[in-house]
Amino acid sequence: MNQDEIVKNYYKKIYKLALYQLQDKNEAEDLTHDIFYKVLNSLGSFQNRSDLYTWVYRIALNTIRNYLRRKKIVKFISFENDPSETSKLLIGISDDPALKNEEDQEKMIKLRKLGDALKKLSERERTAFFFFHYEKMKQKEIADVMGTTVSAIESLIFKSMKKIRKYVA
């Protein structure tokens, strides 16, 4: 598979993962570019020991993890305080005049709660939940990508769903 095919096959998936993890469009785009720079630069060292998608996802997860860690430190040093931790994805949408009926507004409140709940999960719980629910991956595949066991993945998915249900309800 050449470089353009890799970008074509994985760009949207990686962008979605970054968007889901960071909940910020600009940061997600920047990080997706960063991930592909790493993937394309180290393509020569890929030895077909695992599937290509596993390899790409692992690079993506490591990059996102490092980014979140750095962000946490910067936030701590700069005394930045965001008590609401509200998902930036929903800002502006909830004020849309088109959402006039009660049902839409209720749905928006629940979406906001879900966004906030996802931010409260640990990075590993969020990742496992994403692959299971949104990418419809099997537990074995998730375990390969996250470098852990199937039982650990089952536990992470169960914990994350329990927490989300508690926050959103």
Add this chain to the structure above:
Amino acid sequence: MDIFDDDMKNITGDYNALIESLIPERIPSAGILMEKRRDHNNYFLKAGRLGLAYILLIAVFTSFSLFIVNSSGRTGDPDSNAILNAGIFSSENPGNLVSAFRETVK
């Protein structure tokens, strides 16, 4: 494994739709991605080097200033000692610069 009821499934499905609606339709080519990132990295590299050079310059200047202040008291140079003895560096006698210069001129 799936402990979500229908309502929760609907909400997670809506959230997924929201995320997917934000993904850009156009996918950049590998060449553009590499070029963009290289420029970005070069920019940070240059900014980093400039910052480092600036810090080094300040460090050298500070060390040099401290060396001058320190050595003026140790060399036995009467002019420098006069300033120190007059007490301009003393917290007990601040602002005694005029008398310090008078001592030096003598």
